[in-house]
């Protein structure tokens with residue numbers, strides 16, 4: 001059975017190809033095929049939002065499945081094959097689910113391809129590869145993802161089965177590491193008369209991915225962060241390296257080091273006074289309009305909060321390298337009640353902030 005894996009046009013092709021390679025390392029019933037994604041021009045014919053891609057905030061489940069359908073038709077792919085579309089566009093469903101890792105309808109699947117590295121501490125490609133296998137399995141057992149509460153084979157809280165709901169996204173790591181399918185889900189697979197070779201392949205695939213997770217985890221777990229030290233004159237050192245960057249990016253860094261619990265994404269702009277106070281410590285007298293303009297969508301010129309955050313993270317990666325930088329980045333995280341926060345995940349014991357002199 002063929003599984004065609006493609007992406008929306010903004011998503012890095014390299015990652016998609018790597019996902020296909022990883023999956024094909026475990027040979028079996030399923031054959032994974034890389035498919036050249038739609039160009040913006042092509043995809044705009046099926047969804048006009050792609051005419052202005054920068055304005056796309058999210059797509060509905062229906063829109064994603066429609067794109068899968070159009071991809072199948074325009075490439076003449078048989079209806080019994082699976083289509084997987086990997087994307088960095090966020091998703092929202094008609095019944096208020098949003099930001100799912102992935103979803104399927106029939107043999108169409110979409111997968112959100114970012115943030116995996118944060119949750120799993122591994123390269124995105126392993127998380128995406130796992131989601132491909134998971135969705136195929138779920139589609140085969142006809143899991144009812146539209147009625148999560150009444151579907152007995154969706155597990156919340158997590159039990160370490162492929163069908164764990166993982167509303168707490170940190171649980172994903174647990175699911176990936178255990179690489180298991182519980183008895184009740186195996187029973188469901190038998191009841192639905194899944195092709196035994198397919199089930200066998202699914203089990204071997206998740207077992208193969210588990211090995212990748214565990215082995216690379218041993219290497220990364222030895223890595224410990226250095227202490228980040230904000231001096232009284234507001235220079236910043238990470239270990240014995242001085243972290244130099246634009247003042248406004250230092251402001252964000254110090255702000256999130258101070259606010260360890262994180263700040264809900266939609267309320268970041270409510271902290272202008274605190275941002276300004278830090279800015280004034282770094283560069284006195286500070287111009288308050290720089291802070292205001294960071295959150296003013298109509299004001300051109302000064303970079304926005306999002307751009308400054310991205311530049312800060314990039315500067316950290318340049319100084320520390322990708323793996324070590326991971327401890328210090330401002331990332332978007334979903335906490336238990338489903339709210340999105342920006343935060344730095346570094347433990348308190350690695351943070352030292354001196355009073356301003």
Ligand SMILES: [Zn+2]
Pocket residue numbers: 153155161162163164181182183184185186
């Ligand atoms: Zn289960």
